[in-house]
Amino acid sequence: MDPQKLINFRSFPYVMIIFLITLAMAPGTMSADSHFEACMPRSCGNGPDISYPFWIFKEQESFCGYPNFEITCKEKDPILKISEETYIIRDIFYNNNSLLVVNSVVHEDHCPTPWKNVSLDRTPFSLSPDNVNLSILYYCEGQPTYHTYPVSCASNTSFHSFAVFHKEALENTNYSIESCQTLIESPVYVNDGVSFVSLLRMNYTDVLKLGFVLNWIAHSCSNCKRSGGRCGFGNTDEFVCFCSDGPHPKTCNDGNCIGHTPFFLFISGGGSNLNRKLLIGIVSAASGLLISGIILVCFRRNISCITTAKFLRKFTNKDQDLEAFLRNNGTLTPKRYSYSEVKKMTGSFKEELGRGGYGSVYKGKLPDNHLVAVKVLNTSKGNGQEFINEVASISRTSHVNIVTLLGFCLEGGKRALIYEFMSNGSLEKFIYGMTSGDDGRVLTVEELYRIAIGIARGLEYLHLGCNTRILHFDIKPHNILLDHEFHPKISDFGLAKLCHGTDSVVSMIEARGTIGYIAPEVFCRNIGSVSHKSDVYSYGMMILEMAGGRKNLDVGVHETSEIYFPHWIHQNLEQGNIEPELLGLLNEEETEIARKMIIVGLWCIQTNPKDRPIISKVKEMLESKEALQIPPKP
Structure with missing residues (x-):
């Protein structure tokens, strides 16, 4: 037999495995969705990449971002309009929903004179608490001895205009702010790279050109991005995750396309019972072949399979992922119990103390006869976020007026929290x-x-x-x-x-x-x-x-x-x-x-x-x- 043909024959199972992995991970790549392509991150030339919740006017469709997050490109600068004012975007920090902006007047004028405070009413933006206020005082009688930034274009022999970071310091020098005609508070972001000495050496315009930080409110895009999608805003004014196979409500893994038929349902001919059974059989067989092939490749080729392990763990080890989060983000001191131990301590959930949207609370008893309240979370709601919030928060506390968390259960999707028992119930x-x-x-x-x-x-x-x-x-x-x-x-x-x-x-x-x-x-x-x-x-x-x-x-x-x-x-x-x-x-x-x-x-x-x-x-x-x-x- 031809050695080349032998190599090709032996490679066939690996080719099939790669094909199945590709098919499983990106079922919609057969036909890329137009929304997915349209919402690719763009740039105006200068500044950061523009992506959700922002979108570029005339280059992208409005569904790529939120209303009021529209950006126009002017001479390669990204421009954002807020309350009739235009701002140049210097940087966008998608990790914490904030952006650094400079008023276009400041950018264009050698001696900018803002005559009104930053207005963010009825907008999705707010000033970051990391900003400091630069007080701009116009047409004041007398010149203060305290260090200020002169505003030369708004000063003359009779009146002085200047800016100061701490206007309260002027009062300590017996300077009367009331002698000024106008006071404007302009936010400025002084980052760690600007020393106090260099700040004193700057002129008024350079200080304003430092810009300021705005925060915004919008639906988080992190889960959609992790699943390989791009975020957008749907026709029903709701968040949408655009994926290669069409729009999804949350992530590309939720299997619920909006107005699109998933690839596997398409090839199975729709949604009849016979087709669903056939689909289940095909997917089960393919999954078995896929896992067996991966194991075979790993053992025969002696490779690490780290990436493959992560891929499989994504679907099988959600409880381990939650545990890792708790270990990394909190002091996990409560004891861990198995689900069988939880059932035993509650007498198979015999006595219910209360019920809510989160699940139910049952009376229980530990082996040492210590009474407890067992909160069993409803696994059909959320993705474990409430469980993470509860344990990560309360494990950091120790106070007489905070309930004590004694233990938890995290087993195969079953989640429970064990608290000290409060005999008089709720207020x-x-x-x-x-x-x-x-x-x-x-x-x-x-x-x-x-x-x-x-x-x-x-x-x-x-x-x-x-x-x-x-x-x-x-x-x-x-x-x-x-x-x-x-x-x-x-x-x-x-x-x-x-x-x-x-x-x-x-x-x-x-x-x-x-x-x-x-x-x-x-x-x-x-x-x-x-x-x-x-x-x-x-x-x-x-x-x-x-x-x-x-x-x-x-x-x-x-x-x-x-x-x-x-x-x-x-x-x-x-x-x-x-x-x-x-x-x-x-x-x-x-x-x-x-x-x-x-x-x-x-x-x-x-x-x-x-x-x-x-x-x-x-x-x-x-x-x-x-x-x-x-x-x-x-």
Whole structure:
């Protein structure tokens, strides 16, 4: 036999294996989708690559990005228009949804004079907290002795215009800012590569040319990219993952094309039962041949198969991936239990304590007779994100007002969390209409007041006491558990977000929380940035309910104008009508405690996050013996 033919014959199985791998990993490459091709990253010539959520006008279709993220190319510079102002994009940081921009006026003018502050109202953009403010003061009487950046084109012999980074420092030199006609705050981003000395040597225009950083809100593209797709915006105003075989709702691996027939269904002739059975048989046989071939190649050729192993592990080891995340991103101290151990400790899930969208909670007992609450997560929802959030967040905590995580189960898609058992359940059953617990116990206003302070201490610890700041995003009575002495503990960290270092402002793709407790900026970004103040809002709504003994959406009054409890109670507070009878209390002493909780709650739910106190101040106000000022109507 011809040696060349022998080589070709022996190579045939490997060729078939490569073909099957290619077919399995890219079934749609037979016919590339036009959306996929159109949304390839582009560039204007200068600056960064332009891709989702941005798109280039006249070069790409609008479905490649979000509305208001349209970019035009002007002399090879990418230009973004926001609120009638045009900005040149210097860099885009897709990893944290931010971009560095310079006002086009600054770029083109040797002595730029911005006459108004940066306006981002009703836009998907917000100023990054990493910026610092450069105060530009126009037409001032007298020239300060403190270091400033002169604005020569807006100065004359009678008036001086200048810029300064810390306008507060001028007041320490007895300079009167009121002598200036106009004050503009211009954001500037000073990166680590610009030293303080070099900053002092710059002129006014060079400082403004440093630009500033904007954050944006859009659906995350990371999962789509990892699956080999390109992100876009569909006809139904929803996120779409464009893949080589057509648009998918989330990732190229979800197997659910929008308006396209997947390749395997196409060759099987549609979706009849016979064809589906035939398809299952073909795929099963091909999968067996593929895996056998890969193993054969690995052993015979003595190759590492690292890439192949990763490919297979993607579909078989999701629980190992979750474990790796937990090991790398948190201090995984809780004990791991098998699913059979979870079944045994709960008596095959005999006694259910509660149920929610996440799954169910069951009463259990460890081998040492220690009572526990076992939270079994619903595996049909999400991709393990809630499990990751809960364990990665709570494993970093240790506080008397934070529930303790004792263990977890992660086995073949089954996920459970084992917590210390809280004998009095959730706060929810004790506060509405001053109802009682299972044993008939009714909490007094003073006990509710102590519980409110305990919750504030727990939140203060999450926001300030941990090495990593934790934002809870679901503070509500249902998630406050009470031990046998009615000490409160914050639970349910499934929606939590971690903030590294001193960060407090976070970017969010979608609103998270519970209706009635969600801060307005979480679902309406024009109000302000999502931050630790969002937890303060939820806390405020909760203690208003605790003080009034009723839900904020049902106050039991007859006038429709009085249905919203915070407005109703604020009106009565202003008019001095907070009497024991109004809140169904017994005496003036209880009413005074409730009055303090109401005032603090109203401060916490101010619409603008900047008007709300931080949680440490909230705790201080609750513990204070001095009279508190009534806040504006929220």
